[in-house]
Amino acid sequence: MKAAIFVEPGKMDVKEMPKPKIEKPGQAVIRILRACVCGSDLWWYRGISKRESGSLVGHEAIGIVEEVGSDVTTVHPGDFVIAPFTHGCGYCAACRAGFDGSCLNKPAGRNGGYQGEYLLFEQANWALIKIPGKPENYSDEQLNNFLTLADVMATGYHAATSAEVKPGDTTVVIGDGAVGLCGVIGARLRGASRIILMSHHEDRAKLGREFGATDIISKRGKEAVAKVMELTNGAGADSVLECVGATSSIEEAGKVARPGAVIGRVGVPQTEPSSNTLFWKNIGLRGGIASVTTYDKNLLLDEVLKGNINPGKVFTKRFDLDHIQDAYEAMSNREAIKSLIIVADK
Amino acid sequence: MKAAIFVEPGKMDVKEMPKPKIEKPGQAVIRILRACVCGSDLWWYRGISKRESGSLVGHEAIGIVEEVGSDVTTVHPGDFVIAPFTHGCGYCAACRAGFDGSCLNKPAGRNGGYQGEYLLFEQANWALIKIPGKPENYSDEQLNNFLTLADVMATGYHAATSAEVKPGDTTVVIGDGAVGLCGVIGARLRGASRIILMSHHEDRAKLGREFGATDIISKRGKEAVAKVMELTNGAGADSVLECVGATSSIEEAGKVARPGAVIGRVGVPQTEPSSNTLFWKNIGLRGGIASVTTYDKNLLLDEVLKGNINPGKVFTKRFDLDHIQDAYEAMSNREAIKSLIIVADK
Numbered sequence: 001m002k003a004a005i006f007v008e009p010g011k012m013d014v015k016e017m018p019k020p021k022i023e024k025p026g027q028a029v030i031r032i033l034r035a036c037v038c039g040s041d042l043w044w045y046r047g048i049s050k051r052e053s054g055s056l057v058g059h060e061a062i063g064i065v066e067e068v069g070s071d072v073t074t075v076h077p078g079d080f081v082i083a084p085f086t087h088g089c090g091y092c093a094a095c096r097a098g099f100d101g102s103c104l105n106k107p108a109g110r111n112g113g114y115q116g117e118y119l120l121f122e123q124a125n126w127a128l129i130k131i132p133g134k135p136e137n138y139s140d141e142q143l144n145n146f147l148t149l150a151d152v153m154a155t156g157y158h159a160a161t162s163a164e165v166k167p168g169d170t171t172v173v174i175g176d177g178a179v180g181l182c183g184v185i186g187a188r189l190r191g192a193s194r195i196i197l198m199s200h201h202e203d204r205a206k207l208g209r210e211f212g213a214t215d216i217i218s219k220r221g222k223e224a225v226a227k228v229m230e231l232t233n234g235a236g237a238d239s240v241l242e243c244v245g246a247t248s249s250i251e252e253a254g255k256v257a258r259p260g261a262v263i264g265r266v267g268v269p270q271t272e273p274s275s276n277t278l279f280w281k282n283i284g285l286r287g288g289i290a291s292v293t294t295y296d297k298n299l300l301l302d303e304v305l306k307g308n309i310n311p312g313k314v315f316t317k318r319f320d321l322d323h324i325q326d327a328y329e330a331m332s333n334r335e336a337i338k339s340l341i342i343v344a345d346k
Numbered sequence: 347m348k349a350a351i352f353v354e355p356g357k358m359d360v361k362e363m364p365k366p367k368i369e370k371p372g373q374a375v376i377r378i379l380r381a382c383v384c385g386s387d388l389w390w391y392r393g394i395s396k397r398e399s400g401s402l403v404g405h406e407a408i409g410i411v412e413e414v415g416s417d418v419t420t421v422h423p424g425d426f427v428i429a430p431f432t433h434g435c436g437y438c439a440a441c442r443a444g445f446d447g448s449c450l451n452k453p454a455g456r457n458g459g460y461q462g463e464y465l466l467f468e469q470a471n472w473a474l475i476k477i478p479g480k481p482e483n484y485s486d487e488q489l490n491n492f493l494t495l496a497d498v499m500a501t502g503y504h505a506a507t508s509a510e511v512k513p514g515d516t517t518v519v520i521g522d523g524a525v526g527l528c529g530v531i532g533a534r535l536r537g538a539s540r541i542i543l544m545s546h547h548e549d550r551a552k553l554g555r556e557f558g559a560t561d562i563i564s565k566r567g568k569e570a571v572a573k574v575m576e577l578t579n580g581a582g583a584d585s586v587l588e589c590v591g592a593t594s595s596i597e598e599a600g601k602v603a604r605p606g607a608v609i610g611r612v613g614v615p616q617t618e619p620s621s622n623t624l625f626w627k628n629i630g631l632r633g634g635i636a637s638v639t640t641y642d643k644n645l646l647l648d649e650v651l652k653g654n655i656n657p658g659k660v661f662t663k664r665f666d667l668d669h670i671q672d673a674y675e676a677m678s679n680r681e682a683i684k685s686l687i688i689v690a691d692k
Contacts (some may be wrong), residue, residue: 093581094605094628102605102628104581162630235439235450259440259448262632269625279615279634282440282448284508286608288628 003116009047028124058115090126101289144312156182163264167191175243188212349462355393374470404461436472447635490658502528504636509610513537521589534558
């Protein structure tokens with residue numbers, strides 16, 4: 001089979017390698033249809049974080065179950081599934097509390113291998129999400145919507161739940177990448193009545209409005225904070241989604257939040273926020289790895305099936321597996337909001 | 347009038363000075379009956395933080411309204427009141443959201459002057475809490491209960507609300523000072539079914555049990571964390587009250603929390619916690635200055651009047667104003683859980 005690998009910063013490749021085999025009773029082999037590139041992949045693609053040369057890459061996909069281990073009873077060969085980047089067991093205290101992204105039994109080792117023809121998936125019994133019917137029943141747009149449920153839409157929603165967005169909230173979303181844009185959808189699903197998106201790119205702001213943003217702030221730094229204060233009569237926002245992970249954006253989140261608000265953060269934090277600032281304004285900080293399976297099964301898959309949300313619009317460029325280098329470059333150069341990779345047609 | 351002042355680290359005094367006068371329409375002058383020493387006062391008493399020599403001290407009291415400014419219509423001379431350390435306006439976005447401890451209109455400058463015969467109180471119209479009847483209608487024990495509603499009981503309750511304690515929770519309370527002990531009461535009021543108190547002092551552990559703690563952990567560090575994990579089948583606690591503010595205790599809170607739990611912190615943070623650890627476990631961090639007036643008016647005064655809670659038991663030594671030095675020493679040397687100061691008999 002063919003699979004994408006990381007060679008060195010700025011360089012991806014596609015290699016021929018053996019098709020994975022079931023080694024443990026909880027695993028499944030998935031034949032991948034569509035995969036994509038994540039903003040977090042850019043950390044190692046750009047050489048900011050380390051990654052082993054030759055390692056398998058990608059952590060978001062949809063596909064067809066090819067084979068299952070003896071413990072897997074919820075999905076069967078031929079089933080159409082979402083393969084999340086998380087691997088919740090479904091029965092530990094974390095999963096039961098709705099935090100399968102921090103499953104107490106999650107497999108050790110780096111996630112990867114979704115950008116390839118076949119994927120060996122751990123804890124398949126609970127973590128995989130079955131999509132009704134077959135891929136050929138769905139439009140190209142719907143397939144892209146499903147693909148976002150492997151990570152980005154669930155992560156945007158996690159930002160909104162972590163920020164404890166309530167009906168009627170004025171919510172600020174920091175970050176106009178694919179996660180931030182899905183955060184706008186998440187805030188809308190939770191009932192925010194005003195959604196202020198910080199965006200410096202016209203195409204992203206436009207999609208943000210389509211997803212539910214009521215206000216766009218294109219200024220940066222102090223001016224952006226002043227604008228939020230103006231829009232909220234000096235009070236600050238009821239909830240803030242921090243979808244970047246940079247120190248400056250967490251600090252900005254603290255500044256635009258009203259006392260008692262909660263910041264929901266899903267960007268992997270590069271450094272620690274100044275929690276003293278948060279303390280004096282009684283601002284909460286929640287977030288982490290998204291509860292992908294929980295959200296998909298309880299809400300998001302339904303919203304996609306009903307046509308209520310169209311998060312797949314974040315894919316603004318598409319590639320095949322052989323053009324994996326181009327897919328990463330387009331993301332890294334901000335030519336694509338998110339790069340789609342068509343691995344197989346059906 | 348007589349009032350306590352800070353002289354230098356380790357040295358308090360009582361000075362004769364002019365009785366305060368109403369200077370602004372929102373103020374009230376309160377004749378103090380009982381005041382007390384707070385754990386946070388020890389930061390400057392011990393010289394760890396700076397405080398101006400000669401400054402008025404104390405931020406918790408009950409007393410009788412002596413005089414009110416022209417804007418004050420909710421309390422009248424002769425009313426028996428709790429004088430909280432917070433000064434919520436009652437109408438800003440923070441107060442309306444229930445966070446009067448972070449009121450957007452709070453008066454500038456350092457709080458103080460409650461340990462004296464008369465107190466000039468800011469934003470009296472909303473922030474003061476009227477106690478029904480007269481002091482002579484209540485027992486010594488009830489007067490002490492009322493006094494805790496000026497800060498320590500409300501702060502303990504804020505730890506529990508910030509930690510989002512839910513009915514049925516297994517809750518860990520870190521800190522066996524007066525705030526931590528009131529945090530145990532707070533967790534019980536919110537319905538926690540198991541309350542694990544970290545306590546290294548037999549007298550405090552005993553009071554903790556009386557207040558509702560179901561388990562006491564007297565070990566420290568790794569052993570204490572291991573004990574919580576043992577008591578929670580390896581999962582960690584559903585909610586954690588951090589009532590110290592030291593870096594080590596925030597870190598301990600992160601270690602004993604199960605994924606998805608929230609840490610409620612009320613100890614003024616000395617340094618920032620490692621938020622990376624929190625991220626990977628999806629652990630939230632909330633807290634700050636307590637919503638004293640909100641909690642007192644909505645719940646705590648009622649609970650005290652009905653005899654459901656007895657937080658006044660944290661006062662284990664009593665002094666008069668002339669013995670202010672002894673009151674601070676007893677707290678600093680851990681001879682008293684909390685020092686009560688009787689300023690006037692009635």
